[in-house]
Amino acid sequence: MTDVVPLSRALISVSDKSGLIELATELEAAGVELLSTGGSAGMLRDAGLTVRDVADVTGHPEIMGGRVKTLHPRIHGGLLALRDDPGHQAAMEEHGIEPIDLLIVNLYPFEETVAAGADAAEIIENIDIGGPAMIRAGAKTNAHVAVVTDPADYADLLGEMRRTGGGTGAEFRARMALAAFGRTAAYDTAVATWMARHTGAETPPWRTLGGKLRQRLRYGENPHQRAAFYVDGSNRPGVATAEQLQGKELSYNNINDTDAAYELVSEFLPAGGAACVIVKHANPCGVARGATLAEAYRRAYDCDRTSAFGGIVALNAAVDAETAQAISEIFTEVVIAPAFHNDARDIFAAKKNVRLLKAPGLANMAEPGLEMRPVTGGFLVQDRDTGTLDAADIRIVTKVAPTESQMADLLFAWTVAKHVKSNAIVYAKDGATVGIGAGQMSRIDSTRIAARKAEDMAEALGLPEAPTRGSVVASDAFFPFADGLLTAAEAGAVAVIQPGGSVRDEEVIAAADTAGIAMVFTGMRHFRH
Structure with a gap:
């Protein structure tokens, strides 16, 4: 194995010290000299290992509170030197630079510090400088240097050493270099993203994306498309932070649909009662509140039983046995909730293919954030839609005003419409x-489809009339003509409830007055594409 580089010297400098003692013990037993810094060196010595301080290598102590310790030619020269270049070898001999064959580094916990809500001074102190510089130096020189940046890779490193008889092969070093460059890129993305928020920059000159591989997926939206799931470390409760309790691995479409379902159910806080959302192909096909979760589920299911088959169910509170039994009566791909009672777990256990996800609470729907969408040659960036309404925002524009119960339903329908693909009714x-129309090119088509679905469910449930009778209707954008509103009235x-703002608003208001229905304007649109 001519590509194998024997390991004689390792530099260790880690913030996350998990697994460090076990790794360093194995390295020392293999005859690898250990160099280290500050806290890492102290921890290794306390474990009885022999460690050489980086300050002894550089001939210079750590200064400025540890801000400067590894930024020295005797460190970076040992990482950047090409062992097969005579000029580099001569420079190493002239300046007393020793080669470093293995670099074990992970970075200051910048992302965690931001997530914990630290102040700017603490966050800035957690911007790592020396770590990324060493990682990039070692990864650039992966023909000779192995760089390991994640404790999860320690076992692979030890396995590689056993495979090669105490060294690392070219394929392993290249794979670790790829991970290393990805880590520093994601780290810099986190810093730049925070800096943009901190300085109030709405459109910074550079915008980057960063994420860590969570799962290799069997395929994407279709079997001929490759796919993977990455997480960005923001820790927003939802599919990216949920614990999978049972079931097959999530697919690309499962993840996409579960995200849509949990974002919508998070609009309904438990203090306002139980809530259930059923999603199919990223659109809600049923949403309801109830006195219990089981009631909320059944009411959501009765909106569109056909579409609910094979859907995603999201709930806003701990799932009990009654709810689990109701959900288990049909095939469901995913159930996501903040918690599951043990008896509910037992019921779901009989449905091996149901994927259960326990999310760490509901998402904060008022929390600002960014959404990104790829386009050919670039990507679009916008604020997350955190728009909400209060009583002062709503303007009654018709002769008839909505009753108190109708106003509650209008606000409920408006909240749901925010999560339905445009045109949304x-x-x-x-x-x-009781009826949802989504993603149509014409608003009147969405209005008709939603009404027709309600008629189909009335027939299936044996109801005397369509449940749209006596209902309210929400439109995510204004009615450009009166025909859509009249179709809703006929249903x-x-x-x-609609935003208003059309040049034909007066025509639409007049049509509502003629039909004897109430209408309110929000002044806010909720397009979702």
């Missing part, structure tokens, strides 16, 4: 959706 009654809607 949502009929609701008594805190439950039985008695109140409408």
Whole structure:
């Protein structure tokens, strides 16, 4: 194995010290000299290992509170030197530079410090300088140097040493270099993202994406597309931070749909009652509140039983046995909730293919954030839609005003419409959706589709009339013509919520007055593409 580089000297400088003692013990037993800095060196010595201080190598103590310790030619020369270049070899001999064959470095916990809500001074102190510089130097020289930046890779390193008889092969070093450059890029992305927020820069001159591989997926939206799932470390409760309790691995479409479902159910805090969202192909097909989770689920299911089959169920509170039993009556891909009671777990255990996800609480829907969408040659960036309404924002524009219960349903339907692909129409009654029209090119088509679905469910459930009779309707954007509103009125809607702002607003208001229905304007649009 001519590509194998024997390990004679390792430099260790880590913030995350998990697994460090075990690794260093194995390295010392293999005859590898250990160099280290500050806290890492102290920890290794306390474990009885022989460690050489970096300050002894550089001939210079750590200064400025540890800000400067590894930024020295005797460190970077040992990482950057090409062992097969005579000029580099001569420079090493002239300046007393010893080669470093293995670099074990992970970075200051910048992302964790930001997530913990630290002040700017503490966050800035957790911007690592020497670590990324060493990582990039070693990764650049991966023909001779192995760089390991994640404790999860320690076992692979030891396995590689056993495979090669105490060294590292070219393929391993290249793979670790790829991970190393990705880590520093993601780290710099986190710093730049925080700096943009800290300085109030709405459109910084450079915008980057960073994430860590969570899961290799069998395929993407379709079997011929490769895919993987990356997490950005923001720790927002949802599919990226959930613990999978049972079931097959998540697919690309599972992840996408579960994200849509949990974002919507997070709009409904438990203090306002139980809530359930059922999603299919990233659109809600049923949303409801109820006195219990089981009631909320059944009411959401009754909005569109056909689409609910094979869907994603999201709930806003701990799932009990009654709810689990109700969900288990049909095939469901994923159930996500903040918690599951043991008896609910037992019921789901009989449905091996159901994926159970326990999320760490509900997402904060008022928390600002960014959404990014790729386009050919670049990507679009926008603020997360955190728009909400209060009573002062709503303007009654018709002769008839909505009743108190109708206003509650209007706000409920408006919240759901925010999460439905445009053009979005949502009929609701008594805190439950009764018809949803999504993603149509014409708003009147969405209005008709939602009403037709309600008629289909009335027939399936044996109801005397469509549940849109006496309902309210929400439109994510204004009605450009009166025809959409009149279609909703024909379906039985008695109140409408929409942004307003069309040049034909007066025509639409007049149509509502003629139909004898109430209408309110929000002044806010919720397009979702």
